[in-house]
Amino acid sequence: xxxxxxxxxQQMVASPLATHPLAPDGxxxxxxxxxxxxxxxxxxxxxxxxHVHHEDDEAFYVLEGALAxxxxxETVELKAGDAVMIPHGTIHTWWNPHPEPCRYLILxxxxxxxxxxxxxxxxxxxxxxxxxxxxxxxxxxxx
Numbered sequence: 001x002x003x004x005x006x007x008x009x010q011q012m013v014a015s016p017l018a019t020h021p022l023a024p025d026g027x028x029x030x031x032x033x034x035x036x037x038x039x040x041x042x043x044x045x046x047x048x049x050x051h052v053h054h055e056d057d058e059a060f061y062v063l064e065g066a067l068a069x070x071x072x073x074e075t076v077e078l079k080a081g082d083a084v085m086i087p088h089g090t091i092h093t094w095w096n097p098h099p100e101p102c103r104y105l106i107l108x109x110x111x112x113x114x115x116x117x118x119x120x121x122x123x124x125x126x127x128x129x130x131x132x133x134x135x136x137x138x139x140x141x142x143x
Contacts, residue, residue: 008024008025011024011025012024014031016033017031017032017033017105018033018035018103021113023110023113027110028109028110029107029108029109029110030107030108030109030110030112030113031105031106031107032105032106032108032113032116033063033103033104033105034047034103034104034105034106035101035102035103035104036065036096036101036102037101038096038098038099038100038101039095039096039097039098039099039102040096040097040098040099044095044097045095046093046094046095047093047094047095047096048093048094049093049129049140050070050091050092050093050140050141050142050143051091051092051093051133051138051139051140051141052088052089052090052091052092052138052139052141053086053088053089053090053112053136053137053138054088054089054137054138054139055088055111055137056088056108056109056111056112056137056138057085057086057087057088057109058085058086058106058107058108058109058112059083059084059085059086059106059107059108060078060083060084060086060094060104060105060106060107061082061083061104061105061107062078062079062080062081062082062083062102062103062104063080063102063103063104063105064080064101064102064103065079065080065096065098065100065101065102065103065104066078066079066080066096066097066098066100066102067094067095067096067097067102067104068094068095068096068097069084069086069092069093069094070091070092070093070094071084071086071090071091071092072090072091072092073091077097091141111136111137112136112138114136115132115133115135115136115138118132118135118136119132
């Protein structure tokens, strides 16, 4: 092993988490810290299109500020210290409902992290988001 390669233990630590996801080799879980500079309801700007994961669960924990979630058509607002577990099969989206910033953690299976990375890296003019979601056993749902 050369001096540039992280050790197994180094891969299990992210410091600070905000700069990169915690996704050690061999782990099925990925922990990511995200932030939003401020949102609101006029107009509501979701951080993800309404969608469903057919096989994967995900969890969110609000560190600071607030996040609103639509879960199977019902809206709930979480404040700092609150968490939500979204079981597979739940149609959902989320947004920052206030003009103030928020920070939050997302815990997802590796497959969902790969979907998130793909969404942020593809050319949206040439890639069908519906097809992309299907590749990751997920589906966009009507607004």
